[in-house]
Amino acid sequence: MAKVSTDVPAEILLAKRVQEMVMNDEEPAAQYKCRTDKDDAEDDNDDPISSSPIPIIDLSFLSCSEAGEVATEQELVKLKAALSSWGCFQAVGHGISNILLNEVQRVAREFFGQPMEEKQKYGKTVVDFEGYGADPVPEEGQSLDWSDRLFLSVKPEDQRNYKLWPTDPESFRAILEEYTKEIEKVTGMVSRAMAKSLDLDENCFLRQFGERSQLQARFNYYLPCKRPDLVLGLKPHADGTGYTIIMQDEVGLQIRKDDKWFKVPKNPGAILVLMGDQMQIMSNGIFKSPVHRVLSNAKRDRISVAMFYTPEVGKEIGPEDGLITEESPALYRKVKDYADVHIGYYNKGLRSIHTAQV
């Protein structure tokens, strides 16, 4: 990524919320300006979902026996194709009600809509992960993201720091707890389906994730920007997770494929399942962890909620034995706490998957 000049230290800028800069009608500081590409300037049109090339997978075909064997088999083939090419899919038939999805968006919107003093009760410093604020300070010269966020550990339950969970809106905690339960069911469905699509024992990935697998919720608030052509809501990156489940209320997220950016369409009711590096490792490179980014918009704001699903702390993961043959040897070695390695590279604007290569 292009290096940016640093006239004001990033620590100082990151201590201030993007929302404050927008309210004060400030121009983005140099460190936020990272875009030079003209190829993909503004991507604000609301194309119909049917014209989006990002695959749609119906999870109900994969998890219920009534769907019929042929339908299940066909959906598994689609799933494998989607994850081997795009590394993500729009999931429908996931079992989460539209009412709950709307409630999650509502509490997120209400939280970010409160006065700054209220939100600062959950404020984090520029080095912490959890709480309300910006990502921790990246390496010098890396650009900053035009967004604010609230990051919370939700699983295992004993890792929850309820002091950082907003009490206003009052229903925030109950809604996030309910959403966590639903997302856990989805991770069960998706992990089993992915294994079956590769002709593996259906529980093999769940075993790798472990009994104390982690879920972290990241509520992202993307503010409008006067100069969307210069900044990004979130810089290009691949996730260090096993996989990530994202819901969005507006377009903005783009996936990189074949050297082009593709917009994730506004598809109410659908959630995006996106592979992280650790699923690329466990699938021995069959599933791809795609680079993605979020654009800024001149007029609109955007809320997204990303649920990061990651193997248990301290647990070794690696390519599934059933995928290793003489013709297809292991491409990755076993790794432990890969997300910690990933974050170091992420802060430098780099990918980390090579560190796991054999």
Ligand SMILES: O=C(O)CCC(=O)C(=O)O
């Ligand atoms: O806001 C989004 O849609 C994507 C968020 C994301 O990529 C992340 O939090 O890692």
Ligand SMILES: [Fe+2]
């Ligand atoms: Fe991401």
